[in-house]
Structures are given as C-alpha cells and as structure tokens.
Amino acid sequence: MPRTSDARDRIVLTAARLFLERSYHDVGVEELCAAADVRKGSFYHYFSSKAELANAVIDMHMQVFQTRLTPEPGATPAQMLSAIPDAIGAIQADLHAHFGRFVGCPFGNIAAELSTTDETVRIHLAARLAALEGQLARVCRKAADDGTLREGVDPDRLAHALFAHYQGLILLAKLHCSDAAALTPALHDFVGSHLAP
Amino acid sequence: MPRTSDARDRIVLTAARLFLERSYHDVGVEELCAAADVRKGSFYHYFSSKAELANAVIDMHMQVFQTRLTPEPGATPAQMLSAIPDAIGAIQADLHAHFGRFVGCPFGNIAAELSTTDETVRIHLAARLAALEGQLARVCRKAADDGTLREGVDPDRLAHALFAHYQGLILLAKLHCSDAAALTPALHDFVGSHLAP
Numbered sequence: 001m002p003r004t005s006d007a008r009d010r011i012v013l014t015a016a017r018l019f020l021e022r023s024y025h026d027v028g029v030e031e032l033c034a035a036a037d038v039r040k041g042s043f044y045h046y047f048s049s050k051a052e053l054a055n056a057v058i059d060m061h062m063q064v065f066q067t068r069l070t071p072e073p074g075a076t077p078a079q080m081l082s083a084i085p086d087a088i089g090a091i092q093a094d095l096h097a098h099f100g101r102f103v104g105c106p107f108g109n110i111a112a113e114l115s116t117t118d119e120t121v122r123i124h125l126a127a128r129l130a131a132l133e134g135q136l137a138r139v140c141r142k143a144a145d146d147g148t149l150r151e152g153v154d155p156d157r158l159a160h161a162l163f164a165h166y167q168g169l170i171l172l173a174k175l176h177c178s179d180a181a182a183l184t185p186a187l188h189d190f191v192g193s194h195l196a197p
Numbered sequence: 198m199p200r201t202s203d204a205r206d207r208i209v210l211t212a213a214r215l216f217l218e219r220s221y222h223d224v225g226v227e228e229l230c231a232a233a234d235v236r237k238g239s240f241y242h243y244f245s246s247k248a249e250l251a252n253a254v255i256d257m258h259m260q261v262f263q264t265r266l267t268p269e270p271g272a273t274p275a276q277m278l279s280a281i282p283d284a285i286g287a288i289q290a291d292l293h294a295h296f297g298r299f300v301g302c303p304f305g306n307i308a309a310e311l312s313t314t315d316e317t318v319r320i321h322l323a324a325r326l327a328a329l330e331g332q333l334a335r336v337c338r339k340a341a342d343d344g345t346l347r348e349g350v351d352p353d354r355l356a357h358a359l360f361a362h363y364q365g366l367i368l369l370a371k372l373h374c375s376d377a378a379a380l381t382p383a384l385h386d387f388v389g390s391h392l393a394p
Contacts, residue, residue: 025222026314103313108365111372112309116300117223126373150390160369161362161383168305168365172357175308176323186358193347193390 008046010036016057020095020103024054024113054110055124061106062128064091069135077142078195084136085191088166089184096180104174108167133159153194165190205243207233213254217292217300221251221310251307252321258303259325261288266332274339275392281333282388285363286381293377301371305364330356350391362387 014036018027029050033040047053068087071080096102103109107129114121140155140162149155169186172178211233215224226247230237244250265284268277293299300306304326311318337352337359346352366383369375 020313022314023222023310025220025310101313104309108368109309111368112301112306113220113222115371116217116298117219122372122374129369129372153390157383157386161366161386164365164369164383165358165362166365167368168361168363169358171305171308171364171368172326172361174312175319175326177319186354186361189354189358193350 007036007038007042011038011043011046011053012056012060015053016060016106019054019057019109020106021099024050024110051114051118051121054114054118054121058107058110058121058125058128062132065107065132066135069132071139077139077146078148080139081143081148081191081195082188084139084162085184085187088187092170092183093180101177102170102173102180102183105167105170108171111167112171129163133163136162147196150194150196158194162187162190204233204235204239208235208240208243208250209253209257212250213257213303216251216254216306217303218296221247221307248311248315248318251311251315251318255304255307255318255322255325259329262304262329263332266329268336274336274343275345277336278340278345278388278392279385281336281359282381282384285384289367289380290377298374299367299370299377299380302364302367305368308364309368326360330360333360344393347391347393355391359384359387 011032015027015032018032018035029043030040032053033043043053047056068091069084071083075083092102092105107125110121110125111129114125116122137156137159140149140159143149144153144155149158166187169183173183208229212224212229215229215232226240227237229250230240240250244253265288266281268280272280289299289302304322307318308322308326311322313319334353334356337346337356340346341350341352346355363384366380370380
C-alpha cells in the first residue's frame with residue numbers, strides 16, 4: 001500500500017490528468033478514487049468536495065505557470081516579454097506531448113466549465129489568475145518604461161490581452177486539434193503587434 | 198397544449214438558455230424536457246442524443262453570429278473591420294443583459310466542455326467555426342488589399358487571431374464577472390494594433 005501522506009498528492013495528480021484528458025464534469029469522484037488507488041473515505045478526508053479538489057488542481061498548475069513565467073535574472077524587458085510566449089508555448093508543448101493532442105489550458109477549461117456553476121471555484125480561480133496576470137503586468141510595465149512597447153500601449157491592458165489571447169488560441173487549438181507548433185508563433189505575433197517599430 | 202411543430206424549437210431554445218446559464222453537462226435531458234414542456238419521448242423523436250441537441254444549439258447561435266457579422270452593403274474595408282468588434286460586442290451585451298452577467302461564448306463554452314469528450318460535437322463545431330472564421334477572413338483580406346492593415350499582417354492569421362482574442366476575452370470576462378462595457382473596447386484595441394499607422 002502506498003503511504004497515506006502520498007494519497008492527497010496522488011488524488012490531485014490523477015484529477016489533473018483526468019480533468020485535462022476529458023473534463024471536470026466527465027470524471028466522477030468514484031472513478032477518480034479508483035484511478036488514484038485511494039478509498040472514497042480517504043478522498044473526503046482530504047477534500048470536503050469535488051470543488052475543493054478542483055481548487056487544489058488549480059493551485060498545482062499555478063505553481064508550474066508561476067515558475068515558468070518568472071523572468072530570468074538579468075534579462076532585458078524585451079527579452080522578458082519575448083520569454084512569455086516561449087514559456088506558455090513550452091508548457092502547452094509538454095501537455096501536447098503527454099496527451100497526444102491539445103487539451104486546452106487547465107485554468108481556461110475550469111473557467112469555462114465552472115464559472116457559472118460553482119461560485120467557490122470561480123472565486124478561487126479568478127483570484128489566482130488575477131495574480132498571474134499581475135506577474136505578466138510587471139513585465140509589461142518594464143517593457144513600457146524602457147520603450148520596448150509601442151507608444152500608447154497600456155501595459156496592464158496588454159498583460160490582460162496577452163493572457164486572454166493565449167486562452168482563446170488554446171481553446172481553438174483544442175477544438176481544431178491543431179498542430180503543437182502553431183501556438184508559440186501565434187503568441188509571438190500578438191506580442192510583436194504591440195512593440196515599438 | 199403547444200403545437201407539436203413548436204416542440205423542437207422549444208427544446209433548442211430552452212437548451213440554449215440553460216447551457217449558457219449553467220453548462221452543457223450541468224443540465225440533464227429530463228430537466229430540459231420539463232423546462233421546455235415536452236415529453237422525454239418527444240425529445241428523442243427530434244434528437245437521437247444530447248450531443249445532437251448540442252449541434253442544433255450551435256447552429257441556432259451560428260445563424261445569429263453569421264447574420265450580425267455580415268458587412269453592411271457599401272461599407273469600406275476599414276468600416277467592415279471596425280464593425281466586427283461592434284457586432285460581437287453587441288451580441289455579448291444582449292446576452293449580458295439577458296442573464297445579468299457574462300455567460301461566455303456559446304461556441305467557446307461548448308468547445309471547452311466537449312472537445313475532448315464528444316467527437317461528433319467537436320467535428321460539427323470545428324466546421325461551423327472554420328466557416329465563420331472564413332467570413333471574417335474575407336473582410337480581413339479586403340482590408341489588407343486596400344492598405345488598411347499594417348504591412349506584414351497576414352489577413353487569414355488575423356481573422357483567426359481576432360476570433361481567438363474574442364474567445365479569450367469573453368472566457369476571462371465570464372470568470373471575473375466583468376462589466377459588460379469592457380468587451381467591445383478590448384476588441385477594438387486588438388483590431389487597432391493591426392492597422393496601418
């Protein structure tokens with residue numbers, strides 16, 4: 001038997017995989033427990049509800065995004081800005097390789113499925129994504145300050161627009177089963193259209 | 198009793214409303230039939246499955262989008278291009294007024310929920326959205342031909358990027374319960390960043 005201390009991690013990892021492979025609603029707690037090799041009682045020891053598990057899955061993915069989107073020390077604002085499409089593209093390339101297709105953004109999928117049906121998850125995810133957008137906005141502000149951005153581009157609006165653009169691209173890529181290589185260039189196109197000539 | 202010939206329309210309209218209000222998975226066929234005031238047998242007379250109903254809901258919304266996104270006769274390419282954010286913004290403002298909040302894009306919601314779980318719906322929606330993107334691309338090509346677009350902007354890529362941008366913005370607006378007035382200016386910002394100076 002695996003150690004009990006591993007059980008929570010196993011539930012979160014299994015849920016993260018199954019939610020991406022199919023969807024939040026398509027995977028029941030019973031199936032999840034079987035796939036994670038934990039008893040149902042054990043599940044409810046760690047999570048009061050499936051929604052609480054969704055929040056834990058969000059936090060797990062958020063650690064990856066925050067880490068990969070942290071600028072390299074010593075990078076110029078232009079380099080930091082250009083690193084954002086590369087980092088997001090790399091996260092999605094990993095997911096594409098793992099699942100053999102685009103499965104969407106872990107955050108976007110849950111936002112689409114649960115924003116109108118579960119207020120606790122909506123509030124949790126909205127706060128996490130606002131923080132991530134804040135991280136992008138700090139880079140965009142540095143790029144505005146040193147003249148990397150085209151005149152008149154508001155850095156905070158750009159951070160939101162960039163994150164939105166990623167969400168829309170990956171949603172359509174999931175729908176159209178697009179090629180893994182298409183995402184990063186499209187994100188670079190978006191950033192490029194906001195740079196000073 | 199309402200006429201039988203109305204029953205199909207009533208099912209589609211009720212499903213469209215409930216799917217937006219909550220989600221595709223959150224609404225069962227039984228509840229749907231009760232809300233539409235039709236018998237379950239009647240439902241399966243018109244639809245072989247809930248997925249087939251999803252496709253009918255997609256087609257109903259698509260008629261609205263295609264009509265509203267049809268350029269005014271005599272409009273210049275610049276006017277046609279600028280009319281796209283206005284038309285999408287108006288559709289979403291109507292939905293916001295009806296539901297009292299952003300409920301997402303009818304297409305984006307279904308793309309997020311069903312692309313990995315129902316291949317018949319995915320294929321149907323992908324074809325419909327490709328056609329809609331083609332409609333946008335024709336406008337973008339006219340704008341490229343008459344010099345409205347910034348040099349180097351590929352009109353077909355722009356049409357895809359514009360539709361993706363809308364999808365991402367409305368997904369985040371649904372998550373953050375954003376103000377109805379924010380969407381149209383954000384879409385104009387996007388188009389504006391691709392125009393010739």
